[in-house]
Amino acid sequence: MNSDTVEHFDAIVIGVGQAGNPLATALAEKGWKTAVIERKYVGGTCVNDGCTPTKTLIASAQVAHQARRSAEFGIETGDVRVDLKKVMARKNRMVETSRKNIETNFAETENLTLLFGEARFSGKKQIDVLGPDGTQQTLTADFIFINTGCSPTKPDLAGLDTVSWLTSTSIMELEEVPEHLLILGGGYISLELGQMFRRFGSEVTIIEHGPQLLSREDADVSDEMGKMLEKEGITVFLDTEVHQVSRAENNLIELQVSTNKLASRLRGTHLLVAVGRTPNTEALHLEVAGIETDEKGFIQVNDRLETSQPGVYALGDIKGGPEFTHISYDDYRVVKQNLLENGNASKADRPVPYTVFTDPQLGRIGLSEKEARRQGKTIKIAKIPMSMVARAQQMSQSEGLMKVVVDAKTSQILGAVIVGPEGGEIMTILQVAMMGHLPYQQLRDAIFAHPTLAEGLNTLFTRMD
Numbered sequence: 001m002n003s004d005t006v007e008h009f010d011a012i013v014i015g016v017g018q019a020g021n022p023l024a025t026a027l028a029e030k031g032w033k034t035a036v037i038e039r040k041y042v043g044g045t046c047v048n049d050g051c052t053p054t055k056t057l058i059a060s061a062q063v064a065h066q067a068r069r070s071a072e073f074g075i076e077t078g079d080v081r082v083d084l085k086k087v088m089a090r091k092n093r094m095v096e097t098s099r100k101n102i103e104t105n106f107a108e109t110e111n112l113t114l115l116f117g118e119a120r121f122s123g124k125k126q127i128d129v130l131g132p133d134g135t136q137q138t139l140t141a142d143f144i145f146i147n148t149g150c151s152p153t154k155p156d157l158a159g160l161d162t163v164s165w166l167t168s169t170s171i172m173e174l175e176e177v178p179e180h181l182l183i184l185g186g187g188y189i190s191l192e193l194g195q196m197f198r199r200f201g202s203e204v205t206i207i208e209h210g211p212q213l214l215s216r217e218d219a220d221v222s223d224e225m226g227k228m229l230e231k232e233g234i235t236v237f238l239d240t241e242v243h244q245v246s247r248a249e250n251n252l253i254e255l256q257v258s259t260n261k262l263a264s265r266l267r268g269t270h271l272l273v274a275v276g277r278t279p280n281t282e283a284l285h286l287e288v289a290g291i292e293t294d295e296k297g298f299i300q301v302n303d304r305l306e307t308s309q310p311g312v313y314a315l316g317d318i319k320g321g322p323e324f325t326h327i328s329y330d331d332y333r334v335v336k337q338n339l340l341e342n343g344n345a346s347k348a349d350r351p352v353p354y355t356v357f358t359d360p361q362l363g364r365i366g367l368s369e370k371e372a373r374r375q376g377k378t379i380k381i382a383k384i385p386m387s388m389v390a391r392a393q394q395m396s397q398s399e400g401l402m403k404v405v406v407d408a409k410t411s412q413i414l415g416a417v418i419v420g421p422e423g424g425e426i427m428t429i430l431q432v433a434m435m436g437h438l439p440y441q442q443l444r445d446a447i448f449a450h451p452t453l454a455e456g457l458n459t460l461f462t463r464m465d
Contacts, residue, residue: 005137005138006126006138006139006140007035007137007138007139007140008033008139008140008141009032009033009034009035009113009139009140009141010027010032010033010034010141010142010143011024011027011032011033011034011035011141011142011143011144011145012034012035012036012037012119012127012139012141012143012144012145013027013034013035013036013037013144013145013147014037014119014127014144014145014146014147014148014284015037015038015039015044015146015147015148015149015280015316015318016036016038016042016043016044016102016147017043017044017045017046017147017148017149017315017316017317017328018044018046018316018325018328018329018332019145019147019315019316019328019329019331019332019335020036020044020145020147020315020316020332021042021043021044021102022329022332022336023145023147023315023332023335023336024036024106024112025105025106025109025112026332026336026340027111027340028109028110028111028112029109029110029111030340031111032111033111034111034112034113035113035115035139035141036106036112036113036114036115037115037116037117037119037127037129038114038115038116039116039117039118039119039148040116041099042099042102042103042106042114043095043098043099043102044147044149044316044328045149045150045317045325046325046328047095047098047099047102048095048099049168049169049172050325051325052094052095052098053091053094053095053172054168054172054192054193054196054357055357056090056091056094056095057087057088057091057172057196058192058196058357058359060082060087060090060091060200061195061196061197061199061200061359062199062359064080064082064199064200065199065359067080068080069396072396073396082177082200082201084174084175084176084177084200085175087200088172088173088174088175091172115129115131115137116131116132117129117130117131117132117137118130118283119148119283119284120283120284120285120288121284121285121286121288121289121291122138122285122288123140123288123289124288124289124290124309124312125140125141125142125144125289125311125312126138126139126140127139127140127141127144142311143311143312143313143339144311144312144313145312145313145314145315145335146284146299146307146312146313146314146315146318147314147315147316147318147328148279148280148281148284148318149279149280149316149317149318150277150278150279150280150317150318150323151167151169151277151278151280152167152168152169152273152274152276152277152278153273153275153276153277153278154273154278155184155273155275157242157244157245157273158243158244158245159244159245159246160245160273162245162246162247163245163246163247163253163271165245165253165271165272165273166270166271166272166273167272167273167274168189168193168272168274171193171272177197177200177201177202178197178202178268178269178270179202179203179268179269179270180202180203180204180205180267180268180269180270181194181197181202181203181204181205181268181269181270181271181272182205182207182253182255182266182268182270182271182272183204183205183206183207183271183272183274184207184242184271184272184273184274184275185206185207185208185273185274185275185276186206186207186208186210186212186213186214186215186236186238187213187214187215187274187275187276188214188356188358188362189274190206190208190272190274191206191213191214191225191229191356191358192356192357192358193272193274194206194229194234195229195232195234195358195359198229198232198233198234199232202270203233203268204233204234204235205234205235205236205237205266205268206229206234206235206236206237207237207240207242207255207257207266208236208237208238208239208240209239209240209241209242210238210239211238211239212226212238213225213226213229213236213238214356214362216368217362217364217368217417218368218369218370218403218417219370220383220401220403221362221368221401221403221417221419224399224400224401224419225358225362225419226238227399228358228360228399228400228419229358231399237257237259237266238259239259239260240257240258240259241257241258241259242255242256242257243256243257243258244256245271248267251269252267252268252269253267253268253269253270253271254266254267255267255268255271277317277323278296278297279293279296279297279298279299279317279318279320280318281293281297281298281299281318282297286299289309289312290308290309291307291308291309291312292307292308294320296320298318298319298320299314299318299319299320300319301313301314301319301347303346303347303348304334304335304338304345304346304347305319305331305334305335305347313335315328315331315332315335316328316331319331322352322354324352324354326353326354327350327352330347330350331347333345334346334347351365351366351431351434351435352365353365353427353428353431355423355424355427357424359421360386360397360399360400360419360420360421360423361418361419361420361421361422361423361424362417362418362419362423363416363417363418363423363424363425363426363427363428364415364416364417364427365415365416365427365428365430365431365434366405366413366414366415366416366431366434367405367414367415368405368415368417369381369403369405369415371415372405372414372415377407377414378407378408378409379405379406379407379408379414380405380406380407380408380464380465381403381404381405381406381464381465382402382403382404382406382440382460382461382462382463382464382465383401383402383403383404383460383463384401384402384456384459384460384463385398385400385401386398386399386400386401386402386419386420386421386456387399388456388459389402389420389453389455389456389459390450390451390455391421391451391452391453391455391456392420392421392453392456394451395421397420397421399419399420400418400419400420400421400423401417401418401419401420402416402417402418402419402420402426402456402457402460403416403417403418404416404430404440404460404461406440406464410439411439411440411441412434412437412439412440413430413433413434413438413440416430418430420453420456421453422453425453426453426454426456426457429454429457430443430457440461440464441461443457443458443461444457444458444461444462444464445458446458
């Protein structure tokens with residue numbers, strides 16, 4: 001193909017994220033002539049700078065942490081040293097294996113063409129692909145699927161460009177452990193990376209402009225997470241505004257901040273900015289195709305994930321809403337069922353489970369207490385500290401809590417949060433119970449194996465207020 005020709009496909013998939021990857025394969029296997037366009041690396045955020053690399057690095061940090069605690073268990077190990085280059089090399093092997101598997105699968109799939117380059121609309125159903133070598137190809141298709149994801153947000157912060165600062169992507173390329181890592185933002189990315197680098201040996205300071213960490217969570221859950229981080233030596237500033245970034249002596253980074261009307265300065269060797277994510281829509285020239293976005297640039301879709309342009313769909317983080325790999329994959333299922341299986345699938349009212357991979361984990365499903373009260377529901381709350389779970393005590397991992405929100409009229413579980421070892425796995429048990437519409441009494445009275453973490457659910461549901 002060259003700039004003088006236009007090639008027609010049945011489908012074009014822009015971006016190989018956790019929706020675009022399986023969708024492209026499914027379309028091709030159904031006989032659709034399919035083109036896949038990827039800017040740089042296949043796999044999307046999850047494979048390249050999200051789930052796969054971060055959770056691989058977190059696993060290394062957990063080993064270092066447990067090794068330092070070994071004396072608590074009567075085990076002598078000696079000094080613990082972190083070789084960040086080797087840690088990063090292990091992460092890179094994981095990422096490269098995942099990329100290679102996707103590319104191999106594409107190469108072995110009939111009716112599928114993978115193109116590398118920048119995609120932009122040049123018509124309602126026409127895409128120009130600007131190759132890395134400067135060449136341009138033009139493609140048309142009956143159906144177009146956008147799965148280009150998001151990138152870390154750059155805030156409008158005075159002086160930010162005067163220093164070298166890190167994003168959640170670039171920080172995973174470091175070869176030396178930062179001496180003192182300053183982190184802007186108190187969301188789950190900040191907490192995961194902050195704890196990870198603390199365990200690698202960094203001094204860590206988290207600065208959050210709001211009144212609590214993890215703003216979506218109930219205050220008691222946020223407080224528990226804050227205590228956990230501070231116990232590991234992480235400094236957390238809440239209700240703190242950053243006014244200016246500058247370079248100080250000894251090549252340090254200085255932040256001018258104010259907390260409770262008191263001005264002060266914070267200094268560190270490295271700065272991580274983790275204050276949100278911005279949709280990768282700017283380069284797509286969506287206006288040419290008449291595709292509507294919101295004020296932040298997220299593509300607007302209906303419950304079947306179709307955009308304002310018929311036949312053009314948006315999947316994954318690019319459409320806004322919950323930014324999770326499993327939601328992106330469910331977007332693929334919705335589109336697949338509707339287009340290939342004559343289904344009637346929808347993204348409306350689907351559950352949004354998620355896990356924050358701190359240690360201990362935070363697993364969440366359904367409504368929080370504050371969300372349930374905001375909706376005017378009549379609820380009952382049950383909560384216990386993780387120290388009441390025998391298995392957690394035996395592992396010396398008894399920090400955290402279990403909390404569940406129940407409909408007072410129907411005894412149905414409306415939501416739950418687990419902060420504790422394998423919190424995501426325990427949360428999933430409650431999600432399955434919600435899917436099966438089990439009243440909470442059945443979990444209260446169930447026989448769970450002893451001693452397991454799940455056994456704590458017996459105790460939890462006996463504490464219903």
